[in-house]
Amino acid sequence: MQTLGPAPLSATLEFFATQQGLGGTDLSQAALRDALTTAHSDHALLWLWRKKLADWDFRTDAKWTGTEPRTDARRAAIHDKLGFEPETRKVVDDLIPVSRLSGPVVISKEFTPWRAARSQQGHDWYWPKYAGLLATRPSWDAEAIANLDEAAERVVERLADPTAEQPYQSRGLVVGYVQSGKTANFTGVVAKAVDAGYRLVIVLGGTLNLLRAQTQRRLDMELVGRENILRNASEVESDYADDEDWVRDKFLRHGGRPSTMGAFDIIRLTTRDNDYKPLAQGIGELEIEKREQTLPLYHPRNLHHSAARLMVVKKNKMVLGKLVKDLRRIGPLLGEIPVLIIDDESDEASPNTTSPNKPDANRTAINEKISELLRLMPRAQYVGYTATPFANVFIDPSDTEDIFPRDFIISLDRPAEYMGVQEFHDLDSEIPPQERTVANSQEKAHVRDVRPTDEEDDSSLREAMDMFVLTAAMKVYRECAGPVPLGVGHFRHHTMLVHESRLQLDHRELRGRLLKLWHEGGYAGAAGHERLRQLFESDVAPVSAARADGYAVPASFEELAPHIGAAWMRIGGNENPVIVVNGDKDIERGEADFDRRGIWKILVGGQKLSRGYTVEGLTVTYYRRSAGNASTMMQMGRWFGFRRGYRDLVRLYVGREETFGKKDVDLYEAFEAICRDEETFRNQLEQYAVMVDGRPQITPAQVPPLVSQHLPWLKPTSRNKMYNAELVEIRSPGQPVEPASYPTSAAAIRRNTERWRPVLEALGSTPTTFTNPPDRSSRLPRSFAACTGVVSHNDLMSVLGQLEWSRPENFRPHLTYLSQLDGTLAKVDDWLIVAPQLESPGRVRATIAGSLPLSLVQRSRQRGKDSFGRIAGLEHQIAAKRMVSRASSSVAADENNEQLIGSRSGIVLLYPVVDSDKFRTVEEAAPGSIADPGSVIMAFSLIPPKTAIDSTRRLVRFRTKTSADTAIIDLPA
Incomplete structure (x- = not known):
């Protein structure tokens, strides 16, 4: 079952019982159910079932089934293969439910698969040892290890085949969360990479001695292991002889030198206390041995019999300079070595922050040394790791010597039990x-x-x-x-x-x-x-x-x-x-x-x-x-x-x-804004990672425009790391579009208000009641009243196309999309206008641009910017999204006024907004009468129908500038 997948359990158990002389043992599924249900949560039997089911649930290359990983269909296929009875299926699923982790999100260029060709790869040694070590720790359950396995595999499969004749350098980025286990992921990547044939691993371990030492220790403890550290020396000679975990036998054990057990050793070129130094005895340790001199090192007959070299190097100009100098002395062999470069905290010091508008300027120091490493080693693969990816995605994609992740960007799952920004907001x-x-x-x-x-x-x-x-x-x-x-x-x-x-x-x-x-x-x-x-x-x-x-x-x-x-x-x-x-x-x-x-x-x-x-x-x-x-x-x-x-x-x-x-x-507000920026970025990566006709929707070079910004003073990253990238179109079928940068001058506000007159005239005088289902904290339905009306798509576009904004570029990508819903991209017939009416005793109603009396809404502009934090009320948005969703499905309309719209109708939530700082003045000046159009902002949130998308399902269109080609590059929708 390890290689061929699940098989009938009863027959398997009977076979092994016969082999072991265990005749008469109760091997029924009833006995299995009893054993599982009475087992302690840490019992070996339950642990083994968790481990195996997680492996089968997560596996992406499961040739024994055509189901998707981590789905009920996959689990049902496993049960079928095992021949489980209905009662057994229920017990197993109750005790070991299907993982709901979404898996890593991958934005990638097309690549040549090579990992499935196991005959071209060495014997797996270091990955199973690493996974086995994690399995002994309480914080690593079977699901977490399976998730790590999958995430590491998504990285390794996008590296070049280490045995390929033609060299290729892939460059990628892995995005995790702050203090969320990125080191565990790249340790898994290193383990799988050396098993596959990578023979020089360079880990750039931060800019501080302490960070480099921490990374070295983790790799030594969990991957390199005691035998590779000692290399036949005595225990007291180890550089970890005074380490508590070394003394308590917490470092990985291989059971002997791997090279004596059919595998290969890992030779450390750095230690916990010593960064890379010029090799005292020439370059012997860097010269990787060849078993057959007539064949290149990357040939499998050489590669899988040679030791791997590992170094953890601080991102320091002098240290990297020494390494580059030693590597130059190796000569032609350097072109034969499959190399993996892992850059921890890759957004710090690594990107070139010299402006692309200054072509004669020198590259920044660390970036220049990384570029030299890549130039020296044609088979080097570069993978950056960070929790804050914005500096990396803003690197100039056309700079072939820089580290832009041109081949892949992988966003890791948010780990279970992790406390992040969401746990504080x-x-x-x-x-x-x-x-x-x-x-x-x-x-x-x-x-x-x-x-x-x-x-x-x-x-x-x-x-x-x-x-x-x-x-x-x-x-x-x-x-x-x-x-x-x-x-x-x-x-x-x-x-x-x-x-x-x-x-x-x-x-x-x-x-x-x-x-x-x-x-x-x-x-x-x-x-x-x-x-x-x-x-x-x-x-x-x-x-x-x-x-x-x-x-x-x-x-x-x-x-x-x-x-x-x-x-x-x-x-x-x-x-x-x-x-x-x-x-x-x-x-x-x-x-x-x-x-x-x-x-x-x-x-x-x-x-x-x-x-x-x-x-x-x-x-x-x-x-x-x-x-x-x-x-x-x-x-x-x-x-x-x-x-x-x-x-x-x-x-x-x-x-x-x-x-x-x-x-x-307000630092608390700032962290909340960062959280929104980050989650928007991750959500969009996930949205655009969906393949269309078997091909990626976007490549890493098209990612920079996905970066958003919720506070004007808090840029995604430092200015010298941001390059030009313009988002031309954002398609949002079934999703709210809520502009933010409303004008601040009374004249512009007045002009905008007048432009809304045709829409305001469409509103009926009899309010409509909208009802939402009860929320978790209440058993009562939640209702609100609103004035409603219907306008054609063309009439609404006529209004939106004339509006003035303090920052037009923010709404322009949405307007480009909406303007095509006249049949060019998809057909939208009309829009239901919903103007919610307040029922509180202190409400203020006024006529605006000849409208019937409408409730004025207070909203505050965010500190230091021209935008409002939020326009649409939560209950209003819930009702609108529910109506749009049900209108596009086959579900019949219910009593919630869903008959008001069809499958090709959108909804506009319309709010006459008065800045909270000026609300008292408006209230006193015009309670229940006519409002000054220059003091009321017609703000809105709209939701296009889910049908408002073409058959390609593509969601974005970009325009980007690079330093190599200042002309605009149009990427088709």
């Missing part, structure tokens, strides 16, 4: 703000505001420190209450991060403030305990009661209090509760090295704590530092990551109304 929550609680609101559960006035007495910083001590006591309590779900019996790390500035002088001052608060905290006395009691009862207890997910929660502060002393000692028992991480190598390699020791401390820092560096056990964050672009800010989000066993204890103290430079910034 109530994005588009349907629950009214006044009804949100710690149980139904992420913000109320995990986020605490820091106001500028808190600086006067450090009140917020004091509370954050108290929370740190209190959550430490909660961890100690959980250790005593039962096994902690980390596989080590205790919480090894517990940390608090304080990030206010990048300046070392500020860090010293902040450390002094923290030490003063610590020593004055009275955590061993009555005063401190009284503060902790109040914080426990008002904050920790309610949140944990709602979100502890089965982990132990004390019934009262008295039950927790005995553990405060132990927590206090773990944090400050050495009189040093605060660690500064800002460049001191002794501190980086000692006190703040999470690999070498357990850390229960408060960490203070700036840049060193904001990219790649994983703050283990992070529970409380005090964050007050802004940045000028989304990529940098997202990398500062060290509070993202895996918090198994203490998710309910995580708190973010974040700055509100902070002043940076000449602007006031």
